[in-house]
Amino acid sequence: MADGRETVYKWTDDDVAGLIRLRKTNDRLFSGKRFASAAGWEAILKEMGLTGVVTPARAGKKWENLKKTYKELRKPPTGSGTESGESTARDWKWFSLMDEAIGGRPSIRPPCLIASAWGETPPVSASASPDSVPPEPECQGAEQDSESEEPAPPKRQRRDPVLELLERQEKRAEEREKREEDREERLLNLLEKIVEKM
Incomplete structure (x- = not known):
């Protein structure tokens, strides 16, 4: 220097x-x-x-x-190859x-969160590059024991509470609409009878 x-x-x-x-x-x-x-x-x-x-x-x-x-x-990135000689x-x-x-840091490998809305995980893309790191299980301990004699019984699928709430609200709205249509129908029938008597 x-x-x-x-x-x-x-x-x-x-x-x-x-x-x-x-x-x-x-x-x-x-x-x-x-x-x-x-x-x-x-x-x-x-x-x-x-x-x-x-x-x-x-x-x-x-x-x-x-x-x-x-x-x-x-x-x-998916679809990237190593034709240019990249590492x-x-x-x-x-x-x-x-x-x-x-590799074990949460910023690199986030903790496993269990999705309660859907029963199955999405399928893994078959287009992964052979030079990429092999896929890892989503959660620690999530691997299936290959020596087990019988498959594990299917887990009961839990529904998302928000989805259930929305479905209940939609059903109530449909019931209200049906009652309103019935009421209008009765009112029209009544008006028709009154008009006929005049």
Whole structure:
């Protein structure tokens, strides 16, 4: 930096692997509080022996780029191929380490929510790319035991309470309309009889 230009540090594979592992084990340092991230990256860089060589902001940027690539490869857009030589989850060297580090986070793998409105889950698209990550079950523990002798009995489908309420309201409205039509019919019949007697 004698001539005023900052030298750019070239990350080695060992550095990147160390960065991922240390970021995972020191996750508590990144609490989201003001300046926590910078302090967390300083601690990690110190442990890696890169203090003064890499800035905390640069380490943070490297981490964000790794996360972005991981997320893109984990859920590639449908219909995208790899004809242009793009990386896939299978061949990106940091995928398994990143999956260990952040794959279980709720922002990456949201918790399973049980839908009460419909009984079955929608079918999985057959057009998924063979280079994409294999499909995961929607919920932990949702896998069927392949050794079970008989299939599980079908679960009783629970109906959505909002849907039931709307159906009841529609039925009441139809009944009101029918009563109103009957009343109008009786009134017309009565008026016809009065007119006939005149």
